[in-house]
Amino acid sequence: MAVEIPFRRELQVEYGAVAQLTPLIRRVVARNPSPFTFKGTGTYIVGKGTVAVIDPGPDLAAHVDALLAALAGETISHIVITHTHLDHSPAAAAVKAATGAKTYGFGPHGSGRAEDRSGVGGVTEEGGDHAFRPDVVLRDGNSVAGPGWHLTAVHTPGHTSNHLCFALAEERALFSGDHVMGWSTSVIAPPDGDMSAYMRSLNKLLARDDAVFWPTHGPPIPDPKPFVGAFIAHRQERGAAILARLAQGEDTIPAIVDRVYLGLDPRLKGAAARSVLAHLVELVELGQVESDGAPTLDARYRLKG
Helix, strand or coil: CCCCCCCCCCCCCCCCCEEECCCCEEEEECCCCECCCECCCEEEEECCCEEEEECCCCCCHHHHHHHHHHCCCCEEEEEECCCCECCCCCCHHHHHHHHCCEEEECCCCCCCCCCCCCCCCCCCCCCECCCCCCCEECCCCCEEEECCEEEEEEECCCCCCCCEEEEEHHHCEEEEECCCCCCCCCCCCCCCCCHHHHHHHHHHHHCCCCCEEEECCCCCEECHHHHHHHHHHHHHHHHHHHHHHHHCCCCCHHHHHHHHCCCCCHHHHHHHHHHHHHHHHHHHHCCCEEECCCCCCCCCEEECC
């Protein structure tokens, strides 16, 4: 029986408007809806008076203008980045130029991975923001703070190697970026995406005691432990399905995608192929699968043994 993920897709959006979500959290959603961003990037504002901005979003002037207008009369003290994809970090430059606030994040795109284990090599990641460099580097457990709020970094590599979640202690809330979203599973795309790291990061969140997750895309996730558990089970099931297809003699990623991702939106086939590659990299490392040469999108695969 397939794992049932309790997806949450109910979200009313008024682009350009600021929504008060909790006593300490506001959100402005960018007009960049897509199959990968749902209704758009949700830029979070934490605090009152002196605030942090989490994931300022894509390089859209209208979104930056709306964010700055929402904070007229207040001070942005921190620009905080969960990870360096083009829908999350590029607007940091404009917000910094307008306010003088420093940027905070793990590091440049790809900075969390020690090596490329996939064989994909120098393939350009079209979704990566390669221009971003944080003014202040954050590592797991580092904190930033303002009047009445504290944000602590939780390193959660997998979706990207430099992905950070941020825990808001005052509300037992976790800004989960793209690591855990309510509306969809996350894309894990080598070379920067890493399935083994993603699974470890999911288990890391499972051990926490957060009351709610606030993803950058989509609605909040209350009672997140069962949700994270379902994500872990889903990925384990997907790995087992890939092994089953290999046992049936399907030895290429396109063939596996066609059989495992039934009814897939054609626009997502490329992302599905990268996700299968991420699983195969992990299965090769676990010694369950072997490939002709390094694991790549074009390689042929077979069960080992």
